[in-house]
Each structure stands twice: as structure tokens, then as C-alpha cells.
Amino acid sequence: MTIRPASDRSLLVTFGAGISLESHHQVFHLTRSLGGVRGILNLHPAYASVLIEFDPRLVESAAIEALVHQKMAAEPEHGPAETPRTVEIPVRYGGEFGPDLDDVARHTGLSPERVVELHSAADYLVYFLGFAPGFAYLGGLPPELTTPRISAPRKHVPEGSVAIGGNQTGVYPIVSPGGWRLIGRTSVKLFDPAAAEPVLLKMGDRLRFVAEGSAGGGSAGGLA
Amino acid sequence: MRLSRWDEERVQGDPRGPGGPPYSAGIRVLTPGFLTTVQDLGRFGHAHRGISASGAADPLALRAGNLLVGNAENAAAVEMTLVGGEFEFEAGAVIALTGSDFGADLPQWTPVPVTAGQKLRLGPTKAGARAYLCVRGGIDAPLTLGSASAHLLTGVGGGPVRKGDILRVGANAVRKPRRPANNPPAWTHNQAIRVTDGPQADWFHGELYAGVYTVAEECNRMGIRLRGAAIPSPAGGMLTEGVAMGAIQVPPDGQPIVLFVEHQTTGGYPKPANVISADFWRLGQLRPRDEARFERIGIERALELLRQQEQWLYSL
Numbered sequence: 001m002t003i004r005p006a007s008d009r010s011l012l013v014t015f016g017a018g019i020s021l022e023s024h025h026q027v028f029h030l031t032r033s034l035g036g037v038r039g040i041l042n043l044h045p046a047y048a049s050v051l052i053e054f055d056p057r058l059v060e061s062a063a064i065e066a067l068v069h070q071k072m073a074a075e076p077e078h079g080p081a082e083t084p085r086t087v088e089i090p091v092r093y094g095g096e097f098g099p100d101l102d103d104v105a106r107h108t109g110l111s112p113e114r115v116v117e118l119h120s121a122a123d124y125l126v127y128f129l130g131f132a133p134g135f136a137y138l139g140g141l142p143p144e145l146t147t148p149r150i151s152a153p154r155k156h157v158p159e160g161s162v163a164i165g166g167n168q169t170g171v172y173p174i175v176s177p178g179g180w181r182l183i184g185r186t187s188v189k190l191f192d193p194a195a196a197e198p199v200l201l202k203m204g205d206r207l208r209f210v211a212e213g214s215a216g217g218g219s220a221g222g223l224a
Numbered sequence: 225m226r227l228s229r230w231d232e233e234r235v236q237g238d239p240r241g242p243g244g245p246p247y248s249a250g251i252r253v254l255t256p257g258f259l260t261t262v263q264d265l266g267r268f269g270h271a272h273r274g275i276s277a278s279g280a281a282d283p284l285a286l287r288a289g290n291l292l293v294g295n296a297e298n299a300a301a302v303e304m305t306l307v308g309g310e311f312e313f314e315a316g317a318v319i320a321l322t323g324s325d326f327g328a329d330l331p332q333w334t335p336v337p338v339t340a341g342q343k344l345r346l347g348p349t350k351a352g353a354r355a356y357l358c359v360r361g362g363i364d365a366p367l368t369l370g371s372a373s374a375h376l377l378t379g380v381g382g383g384p385v386r387k388g389d390i391l392r393v394g395a396n397a398v399r400k401p402r403r404p405a406n407n408p409p410a411w412t413h414n415q416a417i418r419v420t421d422g423p424q425a426d427w428f429h430g431e432l433y434a435g436v437y438t439v440a441e442e443c444n445r446m447g448i449r450l451r452g453a454a455i456p457s458p459a460g461g462m463l464t465e466g467v468a469m470g471a472i473q474v475p476p477d478g479q480p481i482v483l484f485v486e487h488q489t490t491g492g493y494p495k496p497a498n499v500i501s502a503d504f505w506r507l508g509q510l511r512p513r514d515e516a517r518f519e520r521i522g523i524e525r526a527l528e529l530l531r532q533q534e535q536w537l538y539s540l
Contacts, residue, residue, distance in 0.1 A: 005420070132274050133378050
């Protein structure tokens, strides 16, 4: 673990340089331990780091640093004690909802049906939420589905679009620009600012995509 | 408790009579200006859900304006961008205009009483990018996740103020209006923006401090794009990590972007520097085509500058 200032009001705590379950558990533990601490304004967890933003008028960085050491010394050895929940995201793959499904199939040398089958059979882990409200960085995309991003990003990717970008997959929670390949869409709202719990997913959740509708391929979700 | 003259006017003017909810007169938006929003100091505590704080682009002007009219410094107020709007007060109020001079016919950085029916017209800026209309009692806007601030990118907290909107005035003043502010911050062009080292400072070689940058047209509350001599993009990828307000990131094209109040919460570009807290307000006053220079200082110095700024606010 290394701790260094990122600004006059933030510390970046880093756990190694790669993506691993071990780092994820450390990130999870630290983020959870620091929630609600006086003087801490925001926590930005990522794959292997947590950015801690604090109010320098209320707390000194040395005190935060000491707190980080104290909390990490108390980290449970085998990851979080509670069983993670599994969230199912129904997806209509292909067609107008997944205009790039055929491109992904061409690039991977698989049939579109096989792409859907692999994508919806995998178990995903929510490493963290970041970038935009409710956007989950997922681990677990089958390596066969790796497809490069499109060269000219779209200006408006529809809300709920399910996409593959490189070796990552995810769901766009809001209309936004984006360079990932769109393979389907979900009607589940990942971000609803008016809801009591505005963001559906949490760090540490397990996630499955369930194929529904005409593109078929999945075992659950009902075929039209 | 003795009521101020303005509070008495409010109570007497309450059509619902005593005992009802606090009287909530409004400010009618006759024209909104170029981009006008309701802002407080932002929405903290939700970055782990991907939601950045938003809040006033020039937090110093918002805090000072609120203190001048007797509000808590976090009260919601009206933020205007580049061109101000025209407003009509439905009831008497005490206001303060802070930030840049948008050509209003009223003194700035001082509490000013206005009467029912009075109009306030602001125009194009004469210097920086933003002006604030703070009103005694605060703007009574609904809170989303604890803040009234509009986060335009996501729609959290609502969108821009529109023609015909009525901005309710709250009853949340906490003290008497103050005297005019001495030595208000003045935005002038070509002021250096102070920064401390960012997390990847040692990937760079001082390129950020070598030249002058121009603020690009494509800048908004999410990020301020700069144009200038390209900074060589360091070799080697980096893992996506958390990014803070004021972080200066260098994408592959070498043109730095200063992450602003509606910034993304994580990112994968290296960051040679981060703007100091005491200079966040300067970012809020940068306009397209302005020049921007950066000066590297240490964290101790940055915190000393922040203390001086807080002292000035305490003096109001």
C-alpha cells in the first residue's frame, strides 16, 4: 500500500498496479471503513486505489493517513464477511438495441448468438462505480469477447446500452458519448436521481446479464 | 428576537397570514442569460457512486455573497455564465452580486435592498466567466442527495434556469446583512493558477509550467480544455483511478484538461498537477480564449493561501 497526495485536499491510496481480487477487497474495505468520517468529503474507489478527498480546513492529511493505516490493519483476511448479492440485468441483445452486435461477432469470429450466449452466461463482479453516475466497472468479460472500441465515439449513446469496449463490458446509465460497441440494451434504470437509492449497483455486487426478447441465446428472461 | 426591516416587510406581506408556512416570495426570471443555474457548494459524499459534487464554479464568490446577505455560506444562489439574465423581485429582498462584473446597475460585493417589482438586469461579462446573485434567505430549491446544485451533465438537481421560472426565496438567513466587502477577489487576465503536484507528477518534466495555454471554446462545468504546446504523453498505460476537482489530466493528444465541478469521478489519464483549493475560484472565472498559466507550489504554501482566503471570508 502506498499513500501520496493527489492535491492539497486529497490522498491517493494505491494497492498494487494491477486488477486483482485481493486489491479489490482492500479497496472495498477501505472505502467502507472511511464512509462518514468527519472531514472526508468524498471517496473515489477504483480497481486498485481509493482517492480520499477531504476538507483541509477540518482535518490534516497526516491524520487521514494514520486513519488509513489503522483501518487497513483491521482488514478481514478473506475479503468481506457478507455474501455479495447478485443483480440480474435483463438485456435485449442485437437489432436496434445492439447495433454493434454483428461487428463484435465478426471481430471475435463467433456467431451473434454465441456472443450473446457467452456474454449472458458469465458472472461479473462490480469492481467499483465511477466515471459517470451509476456506471459500474465490471470484471469477468469472457476473453473471447474482447473487441476494440470504435474509432470515432458516438455523441449520444442511449441510456441502458450494454456495451463491450476492449476487455471490458458495462451499461451506460445515462445518455452520454461513448466509444464502446453496443450489443444490447436494458430497461433497468441504473441511475435514477429522483429515487431514494439513486444508484442500483454497489461495489462488490455480482451481476448477470439475462437475455430477453428476440435475439435469444440466454437461458432465462423469457423468449418473445 | 427583533426582526430586521426586510423581515418585517416579509411577514406583513404574507398573504397566508401568521402561523402559516414561511412566506416564500419569488424572483421571476424574465430572461435567463446564457447559462444560469441554481448552485450551492455542492453534493458531497456520492463520488463512490460516480456522482461528482457539482456546486458553484466560483465557490469564493458564492460564499462571500451569502455571508454578505446574512446567509449560511452554503445557501443556494443563482450562478450566471458569461451573459447574465434579467430578474424581477416579487417582494422586497436583500441581495448581493458577487463574482465578475456583468454590468448590473448595482454595486457588487455588498448587500443591497431591492423593492417589490424592482427589476435587475445583467448583461455580458466585463471580465471573468461567472457572476452570482445571492439573496437573503437563500434560493429555496429542492435538495437532491443533500444539495440544490444543478449537475447539468446528469440532470441531478435539475437543469438550467429558464425564462418564466420563479425562484422561491427561502427564509434561512442566519444573521444580519454585512457591510460591503473590502478587497474582494478581482479576476484579471493572465493571472497564474497555482497547482501542487498531481499523482503522476514524476511522469512529466515541467512541461506544464513552460508555456501559456489558451482556454478552448469547448469548456464547460465538467472540464476546462486548454490549447497550447502539446505535452508529450508519457509511455505506459495506467489503471483507472479516482480523480479530484481541479486535477489537470493529459490525454494522448497532449492538450491538458482541468477537471471542473462536474468532473468524472475516475479517469485513466496521467495527472501532472492539481489546482490548489484557494484557486478553485479562478477556474470558475476562466473564459474561452483566456490565457492560463500554471505555477507549481508546495502543499504547505497551498494550505497557507487557503488560510488567508478563509481569513478574508471571516472578515465579512
